[in-house]
Amino acid sequence: MLDHTRSQLGHLTRAALSCVLLCASSAPVLANEQPATAPAGATSPLKALKEAEQQGLRRVEPIAAIEYPKLLITGAEIHTAAGAPITDGYLLVEAGRIKAIGSGQAPPLEGAIHIDASGKIITPGLIDTHSHLGVYAAPSSRAHSDGNEATAPATAGVWAEHSFGPQDPGIQRAVAGGVTTIQVLPGSANLIGGRGVVLQMVPRRGSRAMRFPGAPETIKMACGENPKRVYGSRSSAPSTRMGNIRATRSAFLAASRFLERLEQHQASSEGAKKKSRKRRSKDSSKESGPDRDLDLESLAGVLRGEILPQVHCYRADDMLSMLQLADEFGFSIRSFHHATDAYKIRDILATKQVAVSTWADWWGFKLEAYDAIPESAAMIAAAGGIAVIHSDSSIGIQRLNQEAAKAWYAGLNAGFELSRNEALRWITWNPAWALGIHEQTGSLEVGKRADLVIWSGDPFSVYTRAEKVFIEGVLRHDQADLRTWSDFELGQRNSP
DSSP states (O other): OTTHHHHHHTTOOHHHHHHHHHTOOOOOOBTTBOOOOOOTTOOSHHHHHHHHHHTTOOOOOOGGGOOOOOEEEEEEEEOOSSSSOEEEEEEEEETTEEEEEEESSOOOOTTOEEEEOTTOEEEEOEEEEEEOTTTBOSSOOGGGBOSOOTTSSBOTTOBGGGTOOTTOTHHHHHHHTTEEEEEEOOOSSSSEEEEEEEEEOOOOSSHHHHBOTTOOEEEEEEOSHHHHHHHHTTTOSOOSHHHHHHHHHHHHHHHHHHHHHHHHHHHHHHHHHTSOTTSOOOSGGGSOOOOOOHHHHHHHHHHTTOEEEEEEEOSHHHHHHHHHHHHHHTOOOOEEEEOTTGGGGHHHHHHHTOEEEEOSSOOOSSGGGTTOOTTHHHHHHHTTOOEEEOOOSTTGGGGHHHHHHHHHHHHHHTTOOOOHHHHHHTTTHHHHHHTTOTTTSSSOOTTSBOOEEEESSOTTSTTOOEEEEEETTEEEEETTBOOOOOTTTTTTSOOO
16 A cells, blocks of 8 residues: 555646546435435535535434335346356345345245346445555545554554544445445554454444444554565664564564463453352452453454454565464464465465455556566466455555456466356455455345445446445445535535
């Protein structure tokens, strides 16, 4: 995030940035949630806000007020990410879940809203494992730069959730591109940057209400150039790759001792509970446990397998070093991010079941990103690995489907036999697995959440648009209704 964002934004003029922020249009039709819109004649954000409140156009309602409509979608070609496409397909949605899916005549569902999707293609909602939306919110400015707590090499106790700004206009832009779930991460200045947060892309007043239900906690870690550059330039450690590993090992050694004391205290307390209730135990169980330490609590969660490590790492040798460290302390890395050299160790990553969250064709913006190739995702998939196409960009997230298409074509052109379903899984089921939510979303199957997109055509075409986006069966984006979600944009531009 530190490097390619600079290179990307550095070429944009102020006018171009304004267009990125204000010209792209998208908007939802929400159940019991009216999007904020600028009333006619509004001349300022404050006036627009007041008039919107008077007219009942404010979008935020209590979560309990959501009504999950019954849906019957027919006539579409359905790409489930769980098998072959279904032609002349139907989907039944009830209570936010997929009730039935198949081909031909749909079973009846009383009271369902019928959507004729003939000539359209339906896919699962897209999932981005690596986003900084909200923590580097638009418009890009120092005031919105809340992704890197670059005050110490290890800051495991910070949470991206507490930096996330839900008024970021980029959230709606992403949904308009078919994205229904994201992982928001701290930046990569630190070896241990803090906890990430998995969000469903539903507009709310705060990030806690946007959390994906039941998603495991995640943590952002980093290796390679970024941490040693940030701290080496301050004449402090680490300043080398070996310093990176030493500092990370030291943090996990401390966490191991903390977890041991914590488990000893818990075992002692449980033993005391088994004693007679007639008198209190006078043994050491009355002693307090270890003092709370927010950094060590996060790392203890990693050691217990409760928090999924997401590791920013470019070079193959750096990834091997991190895998050795993980083996030393007995935890598993869930996904390497960026991982431009992952194709060099694809057999190892496949064996260890470590996902690779990478780009289709971003490289060369620094030396550790020099050896990237566009066939990487295809090579990882062909080796039995878990390939994921991520964005790490508020712009790239708007066309995640096209990014996957580029990576797929590069693989086909290189001679790899990859199905359309496999390429679709790079932006649906595989990222869901990397975030630990694959049993709920990432594919269209009976019982799963109705996170889905109706595309105007082939989702791997540059000419295709996401016409309708549903999250838990609720319509969150409709290309025919372009009202803005963000209060930041309220009154800044005219809406239909």
